[in-house]
Amino acid sequence: MGFLSNWFKSSESSSDIAKSRLKLAITSDRAVCSPELMEQMKNDIIQVISKYVDIDTKGLDIKVTRTEIDDESGGTVNAVLASIPIKDKRPFRR
Amino acid sequence: MGETVVIKGTKSGITLVLNPDADYETLKKDVAAKFSDLTAFFGEAYKAISFKGHKLSDEQKMELINIIHENCKLSVLCIVEDDPEEEETFRQALENKLMEQENSSNTGQFYKGNLRSGQVLDVETSIIVIGDIKPGAKVISKGNVIVLGSLQGNVYAGAAGNPNAFVVALDMHPVQIRIADAIARSPDNPEKNIKKRRKNATHETKIAFLDKGNIYIEPLDKNVMPDIHL
Amino acid sequence: MGEVIVITSGKGGVGKTTSTANIGTGLAMMGKKVALIDTDIGLRNLDVVMGLENRIVYNLVDVVENNCRIKQALIKDKRYPNLYLLPSAQTKDKSAVTPEQMKKLTGDLRNEFDYILLDCPAGIEQGFKNAIAGADSALVVTTPEVSAVRDADRIIGLLEANDIGQTHLIVNRLRADMVKEGNMMSSDDVVEILAIDLIGIVPDDEHIVISTNNGEPLTGSDCQAGQAYMNISKRILGEDVPYLDLEVTKSFFQRFASIFKR
Secondary structure (H helix, E strand, C coil): CHHHHHHHHHCCCHHHHHHHHHHHHHHHHHCCCCHHHHHHHHHHHHHHHHCCCCECHHHCEEEEEEEECCCCCCCEEEEEEEECCECCCCCCCC | CCCCEEEEECCCEEEEEECCCCCHHHHHHHHHHHHHHCHHHHCCCEEEEEEECCCCCHHHHHHHHHHHHHHCCCEEEEECCCCHHHHHHHHHHHHHHHHHHHHHCCCEEEEECCECCCCEEEECCEEEEECCECCCCEEEECCCEEEEEEECCEEEECCCCCCCCEEEEEEECCCEEEECCEEEECCCCHHHHHHHHHHCCCCCCEEEEEECCEEEEEECCHHHHHHCCC | CCEEEEEECCCCCCCHHHHHHHHHHHHHHCCCCEEEEECCCCCCCHHHHHCCHHHCCCCHHHHHCCCCCHHHHCEECCCCCCEEEECCCCCCCHHHCCHHHHHHHHHHHHCCCCEEEEECCCCCCHHHHHHHHCCCEEEEEECCCHHHHHHHHHHHHHHHHCCCCEEEEEEEEECHHHHHHCCCCCHHHHHHHHCCEEEEEEECCHHHHHHHHHCCCCCCCCCHHHHHHHHHHHHHCCCCCCCCCHHHHHHHHHHHHHHHHC
16 A cells, blocks of 8 residues: 555645546536637637747647636636747747 | 417317407408418318317307318318317216226236336226336226236226225235225335345235225235125 | 525436435424425435335326325425425426426415425436426535536536526535545535535435435434534524534544444
């Protein structure tokens, strides 16, 4: 049993894993955005950004999530989170 | 102001919804117009017809049907009544007929197989079940119920009110037995019951019958024979 | 005017029926007149949990189809004379009843009873729609498992969409020892995810199994689950009851175990 408990200690506890997986699943369940609409928005974002920088469309990740507001209220707000990898190493030189 | 005549079609018939406020002469005219418009739609079909909305005498109904016949190729086969009073009379007549049947005859049917929770076997005659009746299952018979197996569910004998109906089971552990208007239920203490059942592992054939408004369950031996009335 | 409360969960097997039986019993113990309605048509269970299955003559479908009067179908509890059960039909399916009929039924019962508890079937289809139709408020039951919590979230969304005013959460089958080891989400975790008010935490207790075997709800008995359900009943009546300290009782069990070790 010793090695098992060590193994559990070294990584995240299973309840934490459950919590974070649930949060993810629930946010996508709650998202009002249909997959088609999501795809359209994604394409539009790619179009606009590609005007300025060369982006890696494969690594692209855009989703609507509930995020905590950065103030004392502790409330939450729906937000579009986009992680868009840029191909160019020094993107903004002119 | 809505239309005076609305035609609703069903699989086998048509319903004429008539405006209760319109007078009969207007209705006649409108029915004629409606049906001549729809001649092509109906073709040469055979339909049953029912009337709704407007109170009509039998003569008036016949007159309207004649109007329909004159104005299109449709053939009205019969009038379906939508009268709750009449329906009740029919139902009672049917039930009386069934009562007669079960009082005068001793006919029966067989059923093979187990009955499980949610299943209902509803028969007009006596029934012999070859199999078990599990908890939650139900057998309803206007006559007697014989279970060649374990009776652990609900059974209703003499469902039309025959107080001489009885229930026989090889293993008698019903949740509820009803005979005619009487209801008996199993004892409330399940634990003891289970223990008792294990003790009496050798199943004893028992009979449930009605006597002076109470349901009795007795071993099926010569002592109860006088209580059985076929 | 009575209050109509629906007990629901989305996922099956998390303890809706057990909770309905026990909370109903708790409210009746405190002198309230309570009606329990099993709305799970085709898969009735509340009757066996209450130990009243041998008394059923008429059921919910008979009432809405006017085969009998409501009073004929209501079964009086074995122990508490102000607790009644309206059993579900076993031989019909969910479509035998419409939301409008349920609304009317609960409306009629309001005049007679202080509380009407509806045991909702699992799922979000017709049966769920029937059960919530006449409800003022809802108790959502979940266990600290991902599947149950996710389904509870879906249910809460649907309850909000259907304008069910108050929604409270019951976290069922919590194991304090597993929470401590980090192998089970705590009630706080679940509340954080679902973002609704908690009304009770019921520990995983083998007495529940025994109580359902016997067909006698255990509310108010000495065991943890019995106390937890009593507390929930009290909170429904508006009492401010502190939550059970499940940790303390755990050490009690350890003490108990150590007696045997000696």
